[in-house]
Amino acid sequence: MQTRIAVAGVHGHGATHVTNAHRYGDLVAIADPRPPDDVGVPVFASLEELLAATEVDVVVISTPIQTHVPLAELALRAGADVLLEKPPTASLAEFDHLSKVIEETGRACQVGFQAQASAATWQLAQLVTDGGLGEIRGISATGKWLRKAGYFDRAPWAGRRTLNGVAVVDGAVTNPLAHSTAAALLLDGSTGVDDIASVETDLFRANDIESDDTSTVRITTTRGTSILIAVTLCAAEQAEPAVIVHGSRGRAVLNYTTDTLELPDSRQVLARGDLLQNLIAHRADPAVPLYCSFAATGGFTRVVEAIRLADEPAVIADAFVRWEGEGADRHPIVHDVEHWIDRAADELALFGELPAPWTTP
Ligand SMILES: NC(=O)c1ccc[n+]([C@@H]2O[C@H](COP(=O)([O-])OP(=O)(O)OC[C@H]3O[C@@H](n4cnc5c(N)ncnc54)[C@H](O)[C@@H]3O)[C@@H](O)[C@H]2O)c1
Numbered sequence: 001m002q003t004r005i006a007v008a009g010v011h012g013h014g015a016t017h018v019t020n021a022h023r024y025g026d027l028v029a030i031a032d033p034r035p036p037d038d039v040g041v042p043v044f045a046s047l048e049e050l051l052a053a054t055e056v057d058v059v060v061i062s063t064p065i066q067t068h069v070p071l072a073e074l075a076l077r078a079g080a081d082v083l084l085e086k087p088p089t090a091s092l093a094e095f096d097h098l099s100k101v102i103e104e105t106g107r108a109c110q111v112g113f114q115a116q117a118s119a120a121t122w123q124l125a126q127l128v129t130d131g132g133l134g135e136i137r138g139i140s141a142t143g144k145w146l147r148k149a150g151y152f153d154r155a156p157w158a159g160r161r162t163l164n165g166v167a168v169v170d171g172a173v174t175n176p177l178a179h180s181t182a183a184a185l186l187l188d189g190s191t192g193v194d195d196i197a198s199v200e201t202d203l204f205r206a207n208d209i210e211s212d213d214t215s216t217v218r219i220t221t222t223r224g225t226s227i228l229i230a231v232t233l234c235a236a237e238q239a240e241p242a243v244i245v246h247g248s249r250g251r252a253v254l255n256y257t258t259d260t261l262e263l264p265d266s267r268q269v270l271a272r273g274d275l276l277q278n279l280i281a282h283r284a285d286p287a288v289p290l291y292c293s294f295a296a297t298g299g300f301t302r303v304v305e306a307i308r309l310a311d312e313p314a315v316i317a318d319a320f321v322r323w324e325g326e327g328a329d330r331h332p333i334v335h336d337v338e339h340w341i342d343r344a345a346d347e348l349a350l351f352g353e354l355p356a357p358w359t360t361p
Contacts, residue, residue, distance in 0.1 A: 002026035003280045006056045006080075008047045008071055009063035010036050012154070013085065017060045017276070024277045029054045047071050051078040058279060061085060062112075064157040065175065066166045069094045076105045083279055085112040086178050088297050090167035092305040095193070095298060102294055109294040110279045115179040115256035116186060116292040117278060119270035124245065124254050124261055125187050133247025133264075136225060139187055140246070140345035141180035143172070143231035144239040144338050150328030151233075152209055159209030161308070169308045171203070171211035177231040178300070181217070182292075183243045183256055184229065185299045190221035193298025197222045199306035202350040203313035204358065206234045206321045206332035212313035214334055216350040219303060229303075230344035230351075234321070234334040244345060320358040334358065 003025035007017045010032050018039070021027040030039055031047040044050035047059070051074060059075035060083045061068060069089055075082050088111045089095045102109050115121055127133060152159040160168040173181060185191050197220045203212035214232040221227065231241075243254040250264030259270045273291060281288045290296075321332045340356040343349070352359040 003283065004028045004055060004057045005060060006031065006050055006054060006058070007060045007062065008032065008050070009061065012062070014062035017062050017083075020274065020276050021060065024274065024280055025058065028056060047074055051075065056080050057283070058083065058276070060276065064155060064168070065090050065170060066157060066163055066168045069098050072098055072109065073101050076101050076107045076109070079105070079107070081108040081279060081283055083110045083112065083276055084294070086182070086297075087169070087174050087300070087304055088294060089301060090169045090304065091308055092301055095301040098294065108279060108282055108290065110275050110290045111292045111294055111297045112275060113179055113182045113292045113297070114272070114275055115183045117273040117275050118256060118259045119272065120254055120259040120261040120268070121183055121186060121256060123270060124252055125189070127252065127263070128187055128245055129189065132249070133245055133252055134249035135247065137246040137248065138226040138228065138348040139184045139243065140228040140230065140348060141184045141241065141243045142341050142345045143177035143180050143241040144235035144341060145176060145231070145233050145241075146235050146238045146331060147176065147213070147233040148325060148329050148331040152207060153328065159207065159211050161210045161312070167308055169211070169304055171215065171307060171313070172213050172231045172233050173215050173217050173229055174304050174307055176233060177241060179256055180231065180241050180243055181219070181229050181303055182297065182300045183254065184227045185219070185221070187243065187245060188221050188223065188225045188227060190223065190225070191296040191299045193302060195222050195299045196302040199303050200350060201306055201310040202352050202359070203307065203310055204316050204351070205313040206316045206334050210312070212307070214316060214337060215313070216344050217303060217307070218348065218350055221299075226348045228345060228348040230341040232334060232337045232341060234332045235337055236333050239338070316358040
């Protein structure tokens, strides 16, 4: 029998999950308060109503961050396995709560970090473990993205730290470029909640939002690695994010959006698996490991928690920002942000330590 799949949240990124549910199983129902047109399966206004009326094996949750935990708990307690979009939770307390629900119900929960389904990521992780890059000086991640006003205007939770008193933590590090941090932690073998020794945050924003859009974060793992994340949503143009391993025998660069792995002496494009297909395989045979189990997002969630608890991001002064476009296309460009991101990544330094010009009064 085909795996019976329900999808919660089908506009935005959820549309990909609907396509995937058809590809890898049997899409039996959809939950979304904004019903989609002509989908050919029953549509419910809430996941609760869906689960009351439908037999489901797997629930895919692609809804606003602050709804992840209650919806995942509903699905797990109804006996379903879950594919939960990233970031899985907005706080460590939520992470602990959902960990207990997973343990109690004995169900599986895969998290939507699709870069972890890439052979490029796993091959580099193996190379690091085998010492192929020598001694690791550090790991860094760069993200130079351009997001326009329409991105932040698409939903009430976009760019928010909280909504109606509930944690959202939708900033550049924790959401759009979250794969960078998750992949860097995976490469260090530090995905667990107890693998993080400290997290230093240096958060800024040029957009008129609550959250950070131009940030550096330095994570020190309990094995002693420095991981420096340097990202912006205010680049002059969109570039591929990169995760860089700095080894004594050279550096390796992972472009996780294209599954490209650049090593000191080669460049390869590798295959990518699928998170839903892998969850279905894991259901059939628990010996098949999940690409990204909920437990393996504990280290990432420690970073989310540090950003949640950090002071509000500092506003980047007008002198360092140029605005382009009109209406939904309007967007800020932080002067030379690409240069400062590259320096932060090379030197494993926070923007304020370089110092990038907008960080000094
Ligand atoms: N893995 C990735 O690369 C990737 C990419 C983009 C977004 N995402 C993640 O996917 C999730 C959704 O992001 P988005 O940008 O599509 O958000 P969005 O706000 O644009 O869309 C969310 C959808 O969920 C629906 N929804 C809201 N509350 C709901 C509820 N209680 N029950 C059911 N449906 C509900 C909305 O009507 C909408 O259809 C977020 O966690 C986001 O971080 C992941």
